[in-house]
Amino acid sequence: VDSAAQTPAAILQGPPLDGPRAHATHKGSYGDVAVIGGAPGMAGAALLAACAALHGGAGRVFVALLDPQAMPVDTSQPELMLRCASSLDLAPMTAVCGCGGGDAVRHLLPKVFSTAAHAVIDADALNSIATDTQLQTLLRARTGRDGSARATVLTPHPLEAARLLGASAVQIQADRLGAAQQLVERFGCVVVLKGSGTVIAAPGQVAAINPTGNARLATAGTGDVLAGMIGARLAAGRPAFQAACEAVYQHGLAADRWPEDRALTAGELAAANR
Template structure:
């Protein structure tokens, strides 16, 4: 068993692949996997709540509930007071779950069907609840009985350990099950123990908030023992490129940032977004950074380290271009040249919106392909516009949406959000695990775009540059002092 952290480069498997792995393991194991999972859960329970005297196991009717019954059996045999609320029926259950129920019952584990309201009054913050209601494959809204049990777990005074994943969370995509208000009846665990392999929903969407500390027990699975490929990998921490003593400013690439709609166009100037992206590229170590505002005019408040130049005077064929930040409507007229001429391109924000609205620009983006590397960095709404679908559809399968964009436009994609996804044709996607809610502030996406541009300028390929930038961007937020506000401008200046 091991704890999965934000620096883990770990394979992630979807439902179908996990079913194959489970079948492979069960056929080669001398002991039922449910018993192994229950033992692992009991061991972790003692580790995280060593002083617990009372342990409540909320067990669902399926295999997840069977894991909970096996955990209850072990804890009971180790001298703990254990009560199981089992929502199943011996007449309507699988042979493995029935065996787990029989073993627990024969050992004297207290079993009942109701939520233990009277018993729960004697529990305190040293005690433990094990959420074994629903696991892998659950994706429907919770019924009334399940909702009542989850609400009781929400009020539990001690720690909560979820098995496989917190009840109410879709382990495929990290979204709440059922309607948008399902969050009111979802478990927020302090710890989550997942079995066999990591699941994508634990690291995306609401999974980042619902799971607490994530632990993995592989139940004997070894990556080399199976030919089932992972759906994705967790994105590991990357060290920023180091400048050698013999290098000079020309050794680390030239980045041009094109964006910043002027106030005069629509009465809503957005030059700050372009300045943020350029500042990020500068502090991330690009050799030279050129700020090219769409007004064609220089501004006085830009950092003095930045060069400012009219976009028409840019030698795009020699530049790593970051385009779209604060571009507004003004960026549309520039897009054909940017797409056709830029040596390398990081396309963000209004640059993406312009492409989404124009089939001609979409064709130009596809034509760049491998000869002119491109990274696009959409948030879910921008991704939905590009894919001609809804934000909800994008969020329901973020891995697939990112891969669809990569295939459609022949580029590297950073689908931003909780658990940003990095995808490219011919690559196994990455799910980023660094970062936190403090990034939900205006301008942090512009900082990321500038950082991607800098990493490409420093010689990284588009996929590697995107992985590196996203990991570093999130880690900076993780390391930010709690007493200091996290703003995009401050973040850009703390890059390296």
């Protein structure tokens, strides 16, 4: 562990997201999350993120699936509101983008960057940014304009980080802390570099290395669940670095506490998170 990094333990002393809620509150107090993703064949990724956001305490969760043939309702999670991406007003929302979005998510990113109150950028949304200098400029403009007020969290796994930095995954893994900090400098966002020992880095913050989590998380969709968990915390008004540290820690903790005799699945993790 690099001496420049610390575990997020201190940050995690704050009140738990599932702690007692002030009585005179309503769903508007806990914020709206809009998940944008789910290209044909990948709807599950978006629904996992949405389910995680719902269980993470978001007031309302909308899902914009990029598959034109997608079902208008998710019967397994009736709380979710399925909408068309073009009709969503993202201004008051936290957008969670990527999540099985394929290349189609690229076309929605300018709208997300210019309008969403907060944003979590994952998976195919990161891959779109990596190959599109115009999107890179828009992302930097978003984060440069009014700093932490419009929080943006990038959640790459090592290969996605490699694409963003024009490096190889081996190079990223050889210096994970350095890679996370390079991404912070390049894009001005909070960065969550996933994998064993997830690194959380942000402008003006000492980076953190997460102590929780294990290889049972190495199953499809757990990254989508993490994106939804971060989204719920941003929607609730948590500062972005804190939101990222808390979500990463809780995501890993759930895996560490998982019953030995039962396989960890992303769907159950989404429903178990807080």
